[in-house]
Amino acid sequence: MTLRALLSLLVPLCLMTACARPLPPGVTELTYATPYSPNHPFSKADKAWMEFVEQKSQGRIRIRPIWSGALLSSDMSMEELRHGVADVGLITPIYVRGGTHLIRIQTGFYSGADSIDSQLKLYRCIAAANPQIGHELHGLKVLAVQGGSLAGIVTTDRQVRNLADLRGLRLRAPTELLTVLESLGADPVNMPMADVYSAMAKGVIDGVIAPGDTFKSLHFAEVASHYNNLAIPRGAYPARAIGLTRWNRLSEAERAILTQSQAVWEDALSREIHAALVKGLEEAKAQKVTISGMSAQEQARFDALYLRDSEGNARSLSRFGIDGMQAFRTARAAVRGRDDIQCGGKI
Structure with a gap:
């Protein structure tokens, strides 16, 4: 035992x-x-x-x-x-x-x-x-x-500069991002965050969708070399x-x-x-992790794919007898603008 x-x-x-x-x-x-x-x-x-x-x-x-x-x-x-x-x-x-x-x-x-x-x-x-x-x-x-903090893209060896660079990367990602990453040519997998460090160290995965705090809190700065701060909703x-x-x-x-x-x-x-x-990004810089961003055009493209995928995932809940579209419409009606959330918007 x-x-x-x-x-x-x-x-x-x-x-x-x-x-x-x-x-x-x-x-x-x-x-x-x-x-x-x-x-x-x-x-x-x-x-x-x-x-x-x-x-x-x-x-x-x-x-x-x-x-x-x-x-x-x-x-x-x-x-x-x-x-x-x-x-x-x-x-x-x-x-x-x-x-x-x-x-x-x-x-x-x-x-x-x-x-x-x-x-x-x-x-x-x-x-x-x-x-x-x-x-x-x-x-x-x-x-x-x-x-939580918005996630970015943490990678071990291959630097991500644009969405095309995701093609072929095996990335740990949360459930809601699996299909959108697949549409960009990545090979996403879902695993507990506790297993990610060893998986990156062994080369089982090329990286993880995670916020910058993980460079210190989960010691990712020891096994990753690059971070792209694409704003991935959380x-x-x-x-x-x-x-x-x-x-x-x-x-x-x-x-x-x-x-x-x-x-x-x-x-x-x-x-x-x-x-x-704050501490995680400081640790990343101290460990010489390369930090880069996406262009406004690439961010907008990702946002559009994210919303399209979110709606598709909402529709897929019907197989469990759940009206996911009702929840999706509730969310979209509540978001009036960046960080302007008001319940009860017109659906």
Whole structure:
């Protein structure tokens, strides 16, 4: 049995039995599980949330973090939270193999939402107008939605100067970009970000669609030589949640504090993501990574392909009985201009 498998058996048992610390009367402890280390930018934002909750509750709510994937898995975290493996956790519905079709596809509807604030607004417009989002999150109470820095093109040996240079490159990319990259002649693949470093180092892939923060946070500056800052839209998605069964066992006052903490958590994530981007680009420059851009004409061409592909992906959801076009129209109606997002636009 592997160490990870052993931990997956022992840690939940430990949490439920003698390993758990005795709590003073009137104190509620919530376990928080994440696949990231304590020093990752996401984890720094998680710590800010923990501090807020504990201070706001005057110590009546304690958060016990479990870092580095010791409790929740990346691809099954939603199901694990539903079953109480942890109380609160980092979730990645965009990587779940099934059951989150619209949440995954809607991340490709964000053309024009260039800032994290606008991404979060647009996600809420889509979620409010499309009940399917709620169906895919059944059994969970979302505590934070996460956006991100716009992605670019990180490559190991071949420098990308224009869209034609993508031809033949094997690139790790998120689901919503697979077909648009294929249309440009690339060979896109989807894999967990945790596997990308080794895949680039071994030559399994030629690069990755990723934001500049990854040069430091994921050490891509050690294995990549080039970065093209083509502005590739980034979608928002629910990223922190508590199991609904555990949520319902909390008192009304405890639920009120966690509801209030959502804005704190999302603001902390935004700050840490921005800070990580600055540090990542500094690291890239220090490691002599070549940084280049696309012409305005090439950017416009990519944007048109992105929107065309987004609409096609939305239509494809009909095979699951999901009205993806309703969500796509909601998104396009909400985007009035760059970072100008208003829900309820005419569809």
